[in-house]
Amino acid sequence: MKKIVQIARLELCLLFYSPIAWLLIMVLFVHMSHALIPGIAQIRHLQEFIPGFSFLTERLFTSSSSSGNISQGVFFSILGKLYLYTPLITMGIISRENSSGSIKLLFSSPVKLSHIVYGKFAAMLVFNLVIAGLMGLFFIAGSLSVDHFDYPYVLVAILASFLLLSAYSAIGIFMSSLTTYQVVAAICTFAVLAFMNYVGNFGQGLDFVRDLTHSLSMPSRAERMVGGLLSSRDVIYYIAVSGIFLGFTIAKLELGRVSRSFVYQTGRYTAVLVVGLAVAYLSSRQRVIVYYDATATKANTIVKATQEILRKMGDEPVEMTAYINGLHYTYENAAPVNRIFSIAQWEPYLRFKPNINLHWVYYYDSFDPQLYAVNPGKSLKTMFAEKAKSSDIDTAGFLSPAQIRKQIDLRGENDRVVIQLKYKGKTTFLRTFDGGNIWPKEEEVAAALKRLIVTPPKIVFSTDGYQRSVDKIGDRDYKQLFNTKLSRNSLINTGFDIDSVSLEHGQIPAGIATLVIADPKVAFSPAALAKLHQYIAEGGNLMIAGEPGKQVVLNPLLDSLGVKMLDGTLVQHSRDFSYGLVTPNLTAAAVKMAPLLKSAFMEKKTVSMPGTAALAELNSGAFDVQPLLMTNAKTSWIKKGAFVLDSAALVVEKNKGDQPGAFPAVLLLSRKVNHKQQRIIVSGDADFFSNKELGRTNMETVNGFFAVNLFSWFSNDEFPVDMVRPESKDTTLKLSKAGVKTLQISYYLMIPGTILLLGAILLIRRKRK
Missing domain, CATH: 3.40.50 (Rossmann fold)
Incomplete structure (x- = not known):
């Protein structure tokens, strides 16, 4: 442990004696300032005319989309750009040793190679903690600005950023071990991190590929945490990813010191990958996931009434089957490419009842006379084939009208996506609706579930x-x-x-x-x-x-x-x-x-x-x-x-x-x-x-x-199911116009100037020595 600390201290000295680290810290701070301060100024101005804002903590810090004149929350806006700050820091962490030849001294030293890697990673963790501390300045700004500020919510968002940066750092260390050129290491790290940022969008139409690419998509997990939902699955995932790439780095250095066969090298990397993925997989099993909803109103958790319904269902499974009609416009929302989003709608319920089994059935059929009127003389099969061709739909696995009608009677459901819930032999329909999100909300889901355990x-x-x-x-x-x-x-x-x-x-x-x-x-x-x-x-x-x-x-x-x-x-x-x-x-x-x-x-x-x-x-x-x-x-x-x-x-x-x-x-x-x-x-x-x-x-x-x-x-208040949640308390911005001006001066000028001054002083002192 002592050796690890010594190596970490040495790496930190090298890191902060470089202008790159100070420049990146200042750029990140300015970026976050421009994401937060205008939102505070807008809300303070609007508050004079429109009283009663709610969820100000979310609006300013973690909102995933703009709301009226209010921009994205600062942590959500920065999340997809954090990968830009890591490669320039990690590019020389091992490639510098390779290019200078000092790597040979490390190979012959009494220090274990694993200690070297852990020491360098520990240095990156400290650097990431510095960035987290920098983010803490925005936490302070929020606590001074917002009445009844939701502290845990923002702390979890900071933790998410730290975990994501740490995983990026482990990847950067591995990429740095592959080359003697720092620029090449930086470019490769950029490429890998960009790939892992956008890989979640690939192959969404294929079941196996979709699950694989989604599991590799790193920011999507951090987004859940920034939204206030901390889970053991996501935390362990980032730890597992960090462990995999640190294991790769150790294997690369050890194989560089001792000549081994190709089979041995491949087996070493495969073993590290399998162990890491096994840990991530086991931790993602619904029954072992531990959740913490950091929001004051428990916005990420279903209400007590819905929890009680699921508790009364006991250990008997619930079968959820979505019937998706390829000839209806709602197909696009439930198509395989949107399966991940569809599954996410059910996670809040799976949290309390893991044995809700999800199924998807695709078919084509229509009871709409208008469809036949605009396609005279055409059969349903022909109409579906034409739509499949124009919309690039893979028709494999689609049931014909005769097949689906033998399986279930969907007359009266308007040909649209509909969900059937089945529990202890009882069934009920859960419908979809027009609008931005077609999927049923908690009120409709809770009502459908409750219908299965009581007489409606x-x-x-x-x-x-x-x-x-x-x-x-x-x-x-x-x-x-x-x-x-x-x-x-x-x-x-x-x-x-x-x-x-x-x-x-x-x-x-x-x-x-x-x-x-x-x-x-x-x-x-x-x-x-x-x-x-x-x-x-x-x-x-x-x-x-x-x-x-x-x-x-x-x-x-x-x-x-x-x-x-x-x-x-x-x-x-x-x-x-x-x-x-x-x-x-x-x-x-x-x-x-x-x-x-x-x-x-x-x-x-x-x-x-x-x-x-x-x-x-x-x-x-x-x-x-x-x-x-x-x-x-x-x-x-x-x-x-x-x-x-x-x-x-x-x-x-x-x-x-x-x-x-x-x-x-x-x-x-x-x-x-x-x-x-x-x-x-x-x-x-x-x-x-x-x-x-x-x-x-x-x-x-x-x-x-x-x-x-x-x-x-x-109905003796049985239905509709009570969806009452605690009301938002962070409804008021405490800052006056002068307070906003002070905040702008501090976060646009004084703090960035202080960071720049500290970096300059340290670099000048280092140069004199």
Whole structure:
């Protein structure tokens, strides 16, 4: 060990007596300064006009992409360029010995060659620590600039940079041992490091080649760490790579001292490579990986609710099979060349359940009439062959329409990429969506996984009396919220089953989450009404959504609940909108029902209701009745009789029976029946969760959020799965304008000038000696 330290000290002296080291340190610092300081200045300026920035630590230090006017995080921007700083430092570390002939003295000295290599590598580690210390100055700048700075997050990014530089150094030492010319060593090191930086992009369409090149791609692993996720796999990988190239260097020097056969030399290098790769491979097995999420909000970790779902699944495997249609435009996202990204989507879940088995099935098929219309007379096979040729798709392994239809029924999935999850014989679909990232997010994945271990809540819509439909896209229908497979927020993709029933001709299913009666136009028959009364008496959940003018249809049913729809229509004074558009506010009872509504309640958010009737409690019956939405007493009133909205402004006419005041637009009813809580919602408006109102853009409303929480309440909050995370605390930049100016002077002039001065003084003193 003593010899290693002595050699390291000697190498460090030679290193810092060279102007190259000081120049590279200064260039790196200036590079990082220009990556960080403008971002701080921009945020300070924008903060004056746009309060409430979040995740400032990420935005400034580790963001992988620009956000508005904010550039990439400083550590992410520097990550892909670190390989430029190593070759000029390592180029002479051994080639200098070769060219001067001193290598022969080392061969004949009592010092082990391994000690020589370790000593030189130790010197490089100290140099890399100096660079890490230099990066620490930006850590200090962040802690002084950002309120509630996320310290561990940035420390892990510095560690990632150190590990990457150390691996680069080991490669540089080996390349330096191969030649007597320092310039050649530098060029070769540049070439190898550039190759290992970009090799991850090669051969992505071939399974074996893809896995190999990805394993050789060094910055991609550091990117995960810069993102705040530290794993034993990535740390051991960089240690293994360093060990492999140091082993190569030792082997090269020893084989240079003693003549050996080609077979022996090849075997020596192969043994080093096999041992290193074996260590890297074993450490990458999912069951042995240890993770640490350095972010304050645990952004790289699935939420507790999802973790609990995976824990309840126990040791039984989950089969994940992605079905990828070569004739659909979503194929590009799931093509073999994007397999690494596809697998990465599942790593957060594999972390907690390693036996999620991933499979990919490629096929070609189509149920889209438009495809046949634009390709008249062509078979599916011909159409696929033409697309494969134009898009350079390898058709080997693609299943034909007949083959895939025997394997699975994908009708109704719009021909796009779809994932089937299978667990203990139960299956469910996990869909993809249009947008920047087609893959399902954690909310959809958690819902699909949970559906495999619980009975999914079923929302059943009554179809009698020309009620609203969950299968139509009309303005007043409900497909967008409930039954749109291409929408992430549709309840069918967040855990619910959707069904319908005719009260006249069918029976209300048992065990459903709720029955929905939405704007019936005609009175229920005695038979249908009897079924409803029996359903209510047995404790079934119910949602009743009416409309003004339909009181005579619904009040016979509401009477049994102890509430009623009052005669007339609720109207509201408005400068910009029709008086018929009422915007009631959330109540404290709404927050008690669904705590997620608290922020909307505190911010006095509204729900838009284009035509609603007021509700009232008739008597204190068996139900506990609470209003969820209340109108504003100062601006709203009940308008009796017929009126016209598009002529003169409406006024309160008490002589005609108008009633000013605050009225409930939605009521919650609950009671204990058969040892469970019965849950009923009554709304005076059936439009607030319609397709049209959910798409309203001329007013800020919480219609969709309110409606989703209503149906979550019906499911006993089983779905959607709670995705609440801790909020970001690093939301404020503490620096004033003068503080930013000071930071600019310090990091653009003073610190680089100090580095330059220290280097100059040391070099001058060395020259005098």
